[in-house]
Amino acid sequence: MSSALLDRFAKVRVLLVGDLLADHYVYGQTERISREAPVLIVRHEREELKLGGGANAAANARTLGAKVTALGVVGRDPIGAQLRALFKKTGIALDAVNVANTEARTRVLAGGLSTKRQQMIRIDRGATGPLAPNTRKQLVKHLMAAAKKADVIMVSDYGAGVLCDETRAALVKLATEQDKIVCVDSRFDLREYAGVTVCKPNEPELAALTGMSVKTDKDVERAGMSAIESLNCKILLVTRGRHGMTLFERGQRPVHIPVYGAEEPVDVTGAGDTVSATFALALGANAGAFEAARLANVAGALVVQKLGTATITRAELARELEK
Numbered sequence: 001m002s003s004a005l006l007d008r009f010a011k012v013r014v015l016l017v018g019d020l021l022a023d024h025y026v027y028g029q030t031e032r033i034s035r036e037a038p039v040l041i042v043r044h045e046r047e048e049l050k051l052g053g054g055a056n057a058a059a060n061a062r063t064l065g066a067k068v069t070a071l072g073v074v075g076r077d078p079i080g081a082q083l084r085a086l087f088k089k090t091g092i093a094l095d096a097v098n099v100a101n102t103e104a105r106t107r108v109l110a111g112g113l114s115t116k117r118q119q120m121i122r123i124d125r126g127a128t129g130p131l132a133p134n135t136r137k138q139l140v141k142h143l144m145a146a147a148k149k150a151d152v153i154m155v156s157d158y159g160a161g162v163l164c165d166e167t168r169a170a171l172v173k174l175a176t177e178q179d180k181i182v183c184v185d186s187r188f189d190l191r192e193y194a195g196v197t198v199c200k201p202n203e204p205e206l207a208a209l210t211g212m213s214v215k216t217d218k219d220v221e222r223a224g225m226s227a228i229e230s231l232n233c234k235i236l237l238v239t240r241g242r243h244g245m246t247l248f249e250r251g252q253r254p255v256h257i258p259v260y261g262a263e264e265p266v267d268v269t270g271a272g273d274t275v276s277a278t279f280a281l282a283l284g285a286n287a288g289a290f291e292a293a294r295l296a297n298v299a300g301a302l303v304v305q306k307l308g309t310a311t312i313t314r315a316e317l318a319r320e321l322e323k
Helices: 003-011 054-063 078-090 133-147 165-177 203-210 217-231 271-284 289-303 314-322
Strands: 013-018 020-033 040-053 067-075 093-099 104-111 118-125 152-157 181-186 235-239 245-249 255-257
Touching: 003 314, 013 054, 013 133, 013 271, 020 054, 020 067, 020 078, 040 054, 040 078, 040 104, 054 067, 054 078, 054 152, 054 271, 067 078, 067 133, 078 093, 093 133, 133 165, 152 165, 152 271, 165 181, 181 271, 203 217, 203 235, 217 235, 217 245, 235 271, 235 289, 245 289, 255 289, 271 289, 289 314
Parallel strands: 013 067, 013 152, 020 104, 067 093, 152 181
Antiparallel strands: 020 040, 104 118, 235 245, 245 255
């Protein structure tokens, strides 16, 4: 892998379309059991807010050096205001349709005085139903306009409503009729994206998509070949945890890429966002699918050594490649 590829990242214009989530962390110290109920009392220490979900994928593309625009919905609530400020601080152009409440995930992490903080509970908030018809219409309008200036479109579907029927149809149209590079990471029904450039399921998602076993390399090959045909995509990248990745490309034999490095993961939160961003950005910088996958594999290995929702910088990736 060449450092010249990383140098080209600065010229790539990325459009992230997805669920822009706020990852809210509350840290504290456990003191004793409450007399009100059989629960631990947590003494509050500090809080922080991070770009989560599709916003984390956008942040990864930005820290890797790309020019990034994030398209989605953001609430008019206090957390939404903090999220907007984070986008500005990170250098990501925000193209957001206003809604009432921001999709947020609050994690309470606590422990004893000299122990590691552990996640005790997660509280999700935001809309529970589909977005309003007018909001969906605005998203499509914003998407078609922003796509004109993008070299690559990343899709991050966390099921919070931005990737509705209308936006999915528009993305497929951009890939099939305008030959845009559209890379999709969705933990839901990838069939709705049939025709895009890249689909990136993990092993459980591949099994759910095909109804086939994914226990062995041969199983993954059979399921992946079935999936790339049914999805009508050019590239299928299957992430496989400790087994690395398997790359499928039309007209090519499947390629198994072993996991990079020997260290055990510290935290896998958001690792898929890092892999998606690196792979999409490399394709946007005119790398081949195999080179892009190898680079994404290294980036994923680096980010799982960090706690919480995290990103990898171009400098960190460059140092690792030098080794």
